[in-house]
Amino acid sequence: MKTPLDTAARLSIAPMMDWTDRHCRYLHRLLSRETLLYTEMVTSPALVRGGALHLLDFNEEEHPVALQLGGSDPVELAQAAKMAEARGYDEVNLNCGCPSDRVQSGTFGAVLMRQSSLVADCVKAMQDAVSVEVTVKCRIGVDDQDPHEVLPAFLEDVAATGCNRFTIHARKAWLQGLSPKENRDIPPLDYDLVYAMKARFPQLHLSLNGGVTSLAEARAHLDKGLDGVMVGRSAYHQPADILCAADPEIYGTGEITDPVAVVHQMLPYIEAHVTNGGKLGQVTRHMLGLFAGKPGARQWRRILSENAHKPGAGPDLVGEALAAVTNAPVASARQVG
Incomplete structure (x- = not known):
């Protein structure tokens, strides 16, 4: 069974x-x-x-x-x-x-x-x-x-x-x-x-x-x-x-999830982790590939990888990185991420 x-x-x-x-x-x-x-x-x-x-x-x-x-x-x-x-x-x-x-x-x-x-x-x-x-x-x-x-x-x-x-x-x-x-x-x-x-x-x-x-x-x-x-x-x-x-x-169940929505869902989790003494990069290092192949992916990775280790880094930085994705113009294939 x-x-x-x-x-x-x-x-x-x-x-x-x-x-x-x-x-x-x-x-x-x-x-x-x-x-x-x-x-x-x-x-x-x-x-x-x-x-x-x-x-x-x-x-x-x-x-x-x-x-x-x-x-x-x-x-x-x-x-x-x-x-x-x-x-x-x-x-x-x-x-x-x-x-x-x-x-x-x-x-x-x-x-x-x-x-x-x-x-x-x-x-x-x-x-x-x-x-x-x-x-x-x-x-x-x-x-x-x-x-x-x-x-x-x-x-x-x-x-x-x-x-x-x-x-x-x-x-x-x-x-x-x-x-x-x-x-x-x-x-x-x-x-x-x-x-x-x-x-x-x-x-x-x-x-x-x-x-x-x-x-x-x-x-x-x-x-x-x-x-x-x-x-x-x-x-x-x-x-x-x-x-x-x-x-x-x-x-055969549920719906296709939206990675942008998932980033928003991650923010309270990130806030709690940072508030409890954790480092932002401990979470965001797993999120770097979330927009792989999509417009803005390179900026998303760069903002997080270059700044997540800095003192005080938290959900606001993730929001800044997300804006690079959501505001990115539709690119040609050779420009994507």
């Missing part, structure tokens, strides 16, 4: 370190009421041993929102999952895809593609500890593994725990020889393998991640039978292009 989270996961925004923080997610939620949002990856040691509970902070407006955990100790992950549930997260996701050196040294992330039985133990421990759904984000394999052998075995082992929802980044991760940035671009995408996994495991909710740059591409993957699509960098750099029409086009 399809759950509300299964529906929300038709389109999700990828967990992205240093990007998808609570301010970014608040903006994205104003652009789309339906899309499933993910936190940055939070490690279970940071929560359980480090006591960094501030990493769990989020705004109630963000629902549906999932916490992504990094770790490989079943007991510790179960404790972290309980913390997430207590804070009100709708889902807990285990990272089996991040290829960074720091993640490898902690024996979690993409290196776990080599240890499906350990992943199954981790997932089972979290499931036993919480009532919210536990999901997995993975790669198609790592290094010299054969994805056509590794991925189905991985899915089968982990799904045996009762885990029903997986997001598959359709690239290998090369743990030796490629940087995390290179791992997002250089290994070739294998969408056909993800389609094949959906055919092989029709009972599983499978989302595809990697290389999706437009809402039309996301819809095309859904039309080919996948249950969901996760969008990363494009949703960050051109959030309006991905999210403004997502609700009517992906979910």
